[in-house]
Amino acid sequence: MGGTAKSRLRGRRVAAGLAAKGDPTWVKWLITCASLCFLLLFLGVPLVAVFTEALRKGLGAYLESFQNRDALSAIRLTLLVAAVAVPLNLVFGLAASWAIAKFEFRGKSLLVTLIDLPFAVSPVISGLIFVLLFGLQGWFGPWLAGRGIQIIFAVPGVVLATVFVTFPFVARELIPLMQEQGTEEEEAALVLGASGWQTFWRVTLPNVKWGLLYGVILCNARAMGEFGAVSVVSGHLRGQTNTMPLYVEILYNEYNFVAAFAVASLLAMLALLTLVLKALVEWRTQGESEEAFTPPTAAAAEAER
Amino acid sequence: MPAPTAKTFRKRRGVIPGFGLTLGYTILYLSLVVLVPLSALFLKTAAAPWAHAWETIASPRVLASFRLSLAASLAAAAINAFFGLGVAWMLVRYSFPGKRVIDAVVDLPFALPTAVSGIALTTVYAPGGWIGRWLEPLGIKAAFSPLGVTIALVFIGLPFVVRTLQPALEDLDPEVEEAAASLGAGRWQTFRCVILPAILPALLTGFALAFARALGEYGSVVFIAGNMPMKTEIVPLLILVKLEQYDYAGATAIASAMLVLSFLLLFLINAVQWWSARRHAAEG
Amino acid sequence: MSIEVRNVSKSFGDFLALDGVSLHVPDGELVALLGPSGSGKTTLLRIIAGLEAFDLADDGAILFDGQDVARQAVGRRRVGFVFQHYALFRHMTVFENIAFGLRVRPKPSRPTKAEINARVRELLRLIQLETLERRYPWQLSGGQRQRVALARALAIQPKVLLLDEPFGALDAKVRQGLRRWLRRLHDEIHVTSLFVTHDQEEALEVADRIVVMNQGRIEQVGTPNEVFHQPASAFVMDFLGNVNLFHGRVEAGRAVFGSMVIEPPGGLQIDGESARLLIRPHDLEIQPDGEGRSGLRGHVTRVQLAGPIVKIELAGENNQPIYVEMSHERYRQHPCTVGEKVFVTPRDSRLFVEDYTI
Numbered sequence: 001m002g003g004t005a006k007s008r009l010r011g012r013r014v015a016a017g018l019a020a021k022g023d024p025t026w027v028k029w030l031i032t033c034a035s036l037c038f039l040l041l042f043l044g045v046p047l048v049a050v051f052t053e054a055l056r057k058g059l060g061a062y063l064e065s066f067q068n069r070d071a072l073s074a075i076r077l078t079l080l081v082a083a084v085a086v087p088l089n090l091v092f093g094l095a096a097s098w099a100i101a102k103f104e105f106r107g108k109s110l111l112v113t114l115i116d117l118p119f120a121v122s123p124v125i126s127g128l129i130f131v132l133l134f135g136l137q138g139w140f141g142p143w144l145a146g147r148g149i150q151i152i153f154a155v156p157g158v159v160l161a162t163v164f165v166t167f168p169f170v171a172r173e174l175i176p177l178m179q180e181q182g183t184e185e186e187e188a189a190l191v192l193g194a195s196g197w198q199t200f201w202r203v204t205l206p207n208v209k210w211g212l213l214y215g216v217i218l219c220n221a222r223a224m225g226e227f228g229a230v231s232v233v234s235g236h237l238r239g240q241t242n243t244m245p246l247y248v249e250i251l252y253n254e255y256n257f258v259a260a261f262a263v264a265s266l267l268a269m270l271a272l273l274t275l276v277l278k279a280l281v282e283w284r285t286q287g288e289s290e291e292a293f294t295p296p297t298a299a300a301a302e303a304e305r
Numbered sequence: 306m307p308a309p310t311a312k313t314f315r316k317r318r319g320v321i322p323g324f325g326l327t328l329g330y331t332i333l334y335l336s337l338v339v340l341v342p343l344s345a346l347f348l349k350t351a352a353a354p355w356a357h358a359w360e361t362i363a364s365p366r367v368l369a370s371f372r373l374s375l376a377a378s379l380a381a382a383a384i385n386a387f388f389g390l391g392v393a394w395m396l397v398r399y400s401f402p403g404k405r406v407i408d409a410v411v412d413l414p415f416a417l418p419t420a421v422s423g424i425a426l427t428t429v430y431a432p433g434g435w436i437g438r439w440l441e442p443l444g445i446k447a448a449f450s451p452l453g454v455t456i457a458l459v460f461i462g463l464p465f466v467v468r469t470l471q472p473a474l475e476d477l478d479p480e481v482e483e484a485a486a487s488l489g490a491g492r493w494q495t496f497r498c499v500i501l502p503a504i505l506p507a508l509l510t511g512f513a514l515a516f517a518r519a520l521g522e523y524g525s526v527v528f529i530a531g532n533m534p535m536k537t538e539i540v541p542l543l544i545l546v547k548l549e550q551y552d553y554a555g556a557t558a559i560a561s562a563m564l565v566l567s568f569l570l571l572f573l574i575n576a577v578q579w580w581s582a583r584r585h586a587a588e589g
Numbered sequence: 590m591s592i593e594v595r596n597v598s599k600s601f602g603d604f605l606a607l608d609g610v611s612l613h614v615p616d617g618e619l620v621a622l623l624g625p626s627g628s629g630k631t632t633l634l635r636i637i638a639g640l641e642a643f644d645l646a647d648d649g650a651i652l653f654d655g656q657d658v659a660r661q662a663v664g665r666r667r668v669g670f671v672f673q674h675y676a677l678f679r680h681m682t683v684f685e686n687i688a689f690g691l692r693v694r695p696k697p698s699r700p701t702k703a704e705i706n707a708r709v710r711e712l713l714r715l716i717q718l719e720t721l722e723r724r725y726p727w728q729l730s731g732g733q734r735q736r737v738a739l740a741r742a743l744a745i746q747p748k749v750l751l752l753d754e755p756f757g758a759l760d761a762k763v764r765q766g767l768r769r770w771l772r773r774l775h776d777e778i779h780v781t782s783l784f785v786t787h788d789q790e791e792a793l794e795v796a797d798r799i800v801v802m803n804q805g806r807i808e809q810v811g812t813p814n815e816v817f818h819q820p821a822s823a824f825v826m827d828f829l830g831n832v833n834l835f836h837g838r839v840e841a842g843r844a845v846f847g848s849m850v851i852e853p854p855g856g857l858q859i860d861g862e863s864a865r866l867l868i869r870p871h872d873l874e875i876q877p878d879g880e881g882r883s884g885l886r887g888h889v890t891r892v893q894l895a896g897p898i899v900k901i902e903l904a905g906e907n908n909q910p911i912y913v914e915m916s917h918e919r920y921r922q923h924p925c926t927v928g929e930k931v932f933v934t935p936r937d938s939r940l941f942v943e944d945y946t947i
Contacts, residue, residue, distance in 0.1 A: 023398070023492065032399060035391040036407070042460050043413050045435055046425035053428055092334045099327035111331070113575070117339055120571045122521025123419075124541035125560045128548065129342040132349050137553050139345060167338055184676035186321050187640055192690035192745055193664040196322035202693070206680040218415070225418025228523035232545060245420035245524070252424050252528065261428075264421040271416035278416075279409045320640050320663045 050268045054261035065262035073239045074247035074263070077155065081243060082223040085162045089219055090212075093170025098204070101178030102186065112175065118167045127161045127232025134160075153235030158243060161229040166219045173215030177208050214281045221274040225267055343564075349553075350561040358558035366534055367543055367559060374540040377451055378519035381458035382466075386512045389466030396467070397474040411468070414461045419524025426457050427528040449531030454539060457525045462515030469514065473507035506581030510574055517570040520563065590748040590781050591616045592637060596649035599632050599641065606632045608805040609646070614749075614783055614798075616654075619775045621792035622785045624802035625828070630785045631673075631753055633802070637783065638670045638751050639663035653748055669742030669780075671752040675734045677726040683737050684722040687712055690745040712740040715774070732763040739771075743778070752784035756791060768795050789829045793817060801825045823941045826867045833873065833911055835866040844940055847906045850883045851940055864942045870914040872937040875901065875925060884934035887911055889925050901925070903933065 023031070055062050065071060096115060100108060118126065132138050134151040144151060151157045185207065189199040205212075227245040234241040242250065244263055251260035350358060361367060396408050414422065430437045430447040440447050447453055477500065485495040523541040530537045538546075540563055547556035592614040599607040607629045614620050622630040635641035637651060640663055651659045658666050677686050687709045691700055700708065713719045716736035726734055735755065742750060755771065756764045772795050775782055786792050792799045793813045801808040801816060801824075809821035820826035827834070837846035842856035844864040851866060876884075887903035890910075899920040903911040911933060925931055 027492070028399060031391050032395050032401065035388065035395045038388045039392065039407065039410065041436065042456070042463065043410055046422060046429050046460070047413065047417070049429045049435065050421060050425045053425075092331065095327040095334075096331040098323060099331050102321050103324050103328070105324075105328070111335075114335060114339065117343070120517065120567045121343070122523065122541050122544075122560075122563060122567065124523050124544050125346070125521070125564060128544060128556060128560050129346050131548065132345045132553070132557065133342055135553070164338055164342065183321055184672050184674065185678055187663075188670070188672060188676040188678070188741075189689065189693070190320050190663050191638060191640065191668060191670040192693065192741070193667075194689070194693040195664070198693045199321075200323075202689070203678055207678075221416050225416075225421070227418060227420040227423075228541065231523075232548065245418045248418075248420045248424065257428075260424060264418075264424060267418045267421045271413065271418070271421075274416040275409045275412055278412065279405065 047268065050261055050264050053257060054265040056261075057258050061258050062262050062265075065259040070239050070242070070247065071259075071263060074242045074244045075266075077158070077242065078224050078244045080155075081159050081162050082220055084159050085166050085223045086216060086220050088163055089166055090170050090216060092167070093172075093174050093212075093215060096171040097174035097178045097208075098200075100175050101181075102183050115168050115171050115175075118164055123165060123226065123228025124232055126164050127229040130157055130160050130164070130233050152233055153241060155241060157233035158230050158241055161233045162223050162226050165226050165229050166223045169219035169222065170212065170215035173211045173218070174208055177211040178204070181207055210281050210285045214278060214285075217274055217277050217281070221271060224270060346557060346560055346564065349557045353554040353557060357554050358561075361547070361552075361555040361558045362562055366538070367540075369535045370538045370540045370543045371562075373451060373454065373537065374520055377454040377458055377539070378516050380455050381462050381519050382512050382516040384455075384459050385462045385466045385515045386508060389463060389511060389515075390470060390508065392463075393467045393470035393474055397471055412464050415464050419461070419522070420528075422460060423457065423525040423528035426460060426525060427453075430456055430529065448529050449533075449537065451537060453529040453531070454526055454537060457529045458519040458522060461522050461525050462519050465514040465518060466508075466511035469507045469511035470504060473504045477503055506577055506584070509577050510581075513570055513574045513577065517567055517574070520570075521567060590654045591652075592749055592781060592783065593650070593652040593655075594633070594637065595652070596646045597633070597636060597643055597651065598646065598649075599629070599636060599643045605805050607636070607643070610805070610807055612800060612807060612810070614781060616781055617779045618797045619772070619782045619795065620784075620798045620800060621796035622783060622800050622802060623787070623789060623792040623828070624808075625787060627804075628802040629805040630787075630802045634751050634753055634783060634785050637749075638668050639666050640670070667745060667748045669739075669745065669747030669750040671735075671738045671742050671750070671755055673754040673757055675726070675738040675758075677734055677738060677741070679726050682723050682725055683713075683718065683729070684709055686726070686737055687741045687744050689741065708744060712744055715743075716740045730763075731759045732767055735759065735767060739774075743780075747780060750780050750782040752782065754785055754787070756786070756788075764791075771795060793829070801828065803828075820939065823865055823867055823939075826939055831870050831912060832867045833870065835868070835909075837864045837866060838862070839864050839942055844942065847885065848883070849885050849935075851938065853940065857942060859942060862942050864940060866935075866938055866940050868935045868938040870900075870912040871898075872935055873911070873913045874934050874936055875903075875913055875915075875923060876932045876934065877923070877925075878932055882932075882934055884932050885911065886930070886932055888930045889927050892925065892927060894920075903931065905933070 054065075066075075096111075099105075100112060131152055133140060134144060134157065135141050136145060136152075138152075141152075151160065185203050186199050189203045190196075194202065224243075225245055226243075227249070230243055231246055231249070234243070234246055244267055248260050248264050248267070251257075251263065392411065396404065396411075427434075427448055429435050430440075430453060432438065432441050432446075432448070434448070437447050445452070447456060481499055481503075482495055485499045486492075490498065521541060523539075523545075526539055527542055530539060530542070532538055532542060540559060544556045544559050544563075547553075547559065592612075594610060594612040597607055597610050598605070610629070610633060612633070622634060624630045632641060636643045639658070639661065649659075650657050653666070678689065681689065688705050691705045691708065694700070709722075710719070713722055716739060718733060718736060718740075721729065721733065726737070729737065735758075739752075739755075756767055759767065768791060784795075796813060798810065799813055799816050800810050803824050809816055809825045811819070811821075816825060817829050820829065823834075826832055835846040835849070837844055837849075839845075839857050839860050839862045841860065842852075842858070844851040844853070844857065844866065846864075846866050849866075885905045887905040889901060890904050891902040893900040893902075894917075898914050899917055901913045901915070903913065905911045913933065
């Protein structure tokens with residue numbers, strides 16, 4: 001089996017070589033250099049700047065940035081928001097992809113478009129709509145205020161806005177994946193006597209686990225990093241409704257650059273971790289789909305006879 | 306055998322369970338989290354006096370912000386379409402050490418919180434910053450100018466172009482290029498007449514996605530823009546400004562105008578994809 | 590366990606996939622559902638398994654051993670179903686795949702771990718894959734996957750075994766071997782089995798009984814011998830092997846096909862009707878001269894000697910192609926060459942006049 005895989009790889013490399021040979025060397029160099037410079041100027045330098053600025057006054061000052069109540073409460077709130085938003089959208093993603101991928105019904109493509117809607121909405125507007133609903137001048141504002149419940153300029157508003165902006169991530173990853181896998185394995189499980197839950201837990205979920213993880217990673221990154229929507233609904237109350245990105249803004253506007261970049265560096269590390277996990281998951285799923293397409297091996301063919 | 310009438314039939318569902326439960330939950334959750342809040346925006350706009358809404362949108366400051374947002378977003382999307390094609394081409398066609406890392410880093414703008422990219426870009430492109438200090442002697446003011454807004458929008462739009470182009474470039478059949486070459490076409494002719502038309506839908510989609518995202522972007526722009534009225538204010542910022550002035554109707558009016566714009570773009574993107582899918586199907 | 594289907598219909602939108610189908614499969618038989626794609630055979634199989642929604646007329650039913658299962662959930666019918674593309678659980682090993690049906694049983698009726706192990710091992714022996722129990726589906730060849738799918742279906746000790754195009758996705762050589770193996774396996778375990786195929790050779794070789802389907806209806810049910818030699822309709826005859834088809838007319842009680850006249854015993858009472866004559870290639874005889882007998886004139890356009898039989902192509906009247914097959918022995922007695930004018934007479938034929946079959 002190793003032989004087949006290796007020869008397939010070699011075949012691909014030769015093909016890539018041929019295609020690359022199509023471009024003259026100077027074109028190749030030009031495109032590569034221009035692209036790398038572009039990436040460096042727009043992505044590389046800013047990323048490095050985050051860490052350099054954070055450590056400008058040494059490790060001591062860097063660590064000190066986290067040693068106060070406001071910083072800790074911002075970190076705590078960010079974790080709390082993600083802990084609520086991600087599971088909610090995870091459950092939704094599973095339900096939506098099950099309904100959309102395993103059944104035929106009218107209005108399906110409309111439903112898929114509607115699920116993507118939050119991506120088309122500016123983050124600021126995503127915050128605004130909740131102000132319009134629950135703010136003091138909003139639809140439910142007076143009713144809620146009469147009962148002493150505060151949503152806008154409080155933690156629930158931050159959570160709601162985050163749930164909205166991270167709404168499509170999991171569903172979006174799962175829907176195409178489940179559609180591609182079809183329904184045969186589920187049918188097989190049901191014929192063999194499995195219940196609906198058993199089919200879901202033992203057959204469907206293991207089959208989509210990498211896509212699910214991928215969606216959760218992206219959803220989590222956005223939930224922890226969301227800025228625009230949250231800044232509309234939070235009211236910027238220090239130690240109460242500040243998430244890490246909002247806290248970064250406050251520190252930056254106070255010219256407390258080291259602290260601002262120190263907190264930002266935590267978020268940047270989260271982003272890098274997300275990228276690494278994403279690359280790992282992609283590598284995993286690619287490996288699996290390649291396995292699926294591997295032709296029957298010589299040994300297997302032998303055993304056939 | 307006479308055809309049995311509908312009355313004599315008992316309909317039976319398919320075997321996979323959970324349709325009602327999952328679809329019901331999907332629609333309920335979608336309505337609660339997305340549809341009801343969004344419709345609140347439109348109902349509020351419709352309920353507000355039209356004169357005020359129009360006054361808000363037509364005021365010079367708001368119009369200036371729309372001009373800036375549209376121009377900077379268009380410029381950024383165009384820059385991304387050009388360089389994004391280069392990056393995608395490089396990632397698909399060439400092999401070099403560290404390619405996997407570069408490929409992963411392209412997603413950085415997706416993963417990096419916008420506030421972080423905002424302050425980082427500002428620091429780098431500000432007059433004394435790593436790149437800003439080289440631009441200053443040339444008379445180029447990068448940060449706190451429309452150029453700064455464009456730079457931030459280039460940053461956040463890049464992955465959209467690269468990630469839509471990559472699969473399109475991978476799907477290209479090398480035989481078609483070889484056929485073009487065997488018919489005597491030069492490399493540039495092959496690119497212009499064979500490759501470019503094939504990836505055009507993806508390029509357009511990427512451009513439109515980057516443009517749409519740029520229009521609504523807030524976090525990475527507010528720091529580098531400088532937010533000078535009439536000069537470097539973007540539309541999302543004005544919504545926030547109106548909110549801080551407790552001008553809810555004004556904020557709503559601007560937001561509705563923007564939302565209509567985004568939906569138009571979304572529709573356009575879907576149309577392009579539908580068109581290219583149809584073209585694809587006709588070819589295949 | 591016998592299967593009985595009574596008056597079952599199924600439509601997908603405007604398309605009528607099954608049109609009031611009734612069918613009886615006796616206990617212990619291996620039956621083939623044979624038909625072209627779109628004939629409704631897979632739909633019927635899935636309905637029997639309980640995988641497909643369907644329309645059941647008032648007098649309709651699906652009975653296993655006389656018991657109505659139409660309202661029973663798919664998991665409780667105890668059917669073994671082998672999917673066309675196997676539908677093996679891709680994240681489970683061969684062993685886990687086969688054990689699945691036992692492991693998901695509700696606690697009270699679930700076998701112990703040791704019992705499950707023993708049962709799976711026994712099935713692995715049956716499908717001759719004992720050494721591959723730790724492999725994943727993607728590490729198996731098509732034929733091995735097929736056998737694992739079968740073992741998985743058998744693990745729950747099904748009352749009936751249903752197979753959807755069991756050899757459809759395999760290449761010709763593996764198909765041959767698996768077919769015989771399935772036949773032997775059935776002789777060993779004797780579970781009532783129903784399999785879908787579009788390959789007439791497969792049906793003729795493997796099945797005890799063949800159900801020929803076309804456009805949502807059953808055309809004929811019979812042993813391989815019956816459907817091949819006494820086809821109930823032109824469709825069945827055409828579908829089961831090559832045929833030469835001639836169009837003609839009934840005149841004065843005889844069916845006339847150009848210079849070939851068929852005179853059925855007792856004659857035909859329906860003058861002027863159009864008639865179709867179907868003749869298998871091996872039922873045609875080639876002679877140098879007609880000598881006044883009823884037959885067709887033509888000239889040889891191709892002679893293929895390679896292979897177990899001799900295949901000859903002729904151009905008949907109006908250049909209609911005619912295919913003739915004969916043994917090498919017979920060919921040596923009457924050799925012919927390309928371009929030679931010959932006379933063809935049917936040794937056996939089937940005449941279809943509208944709905945009548947003679």
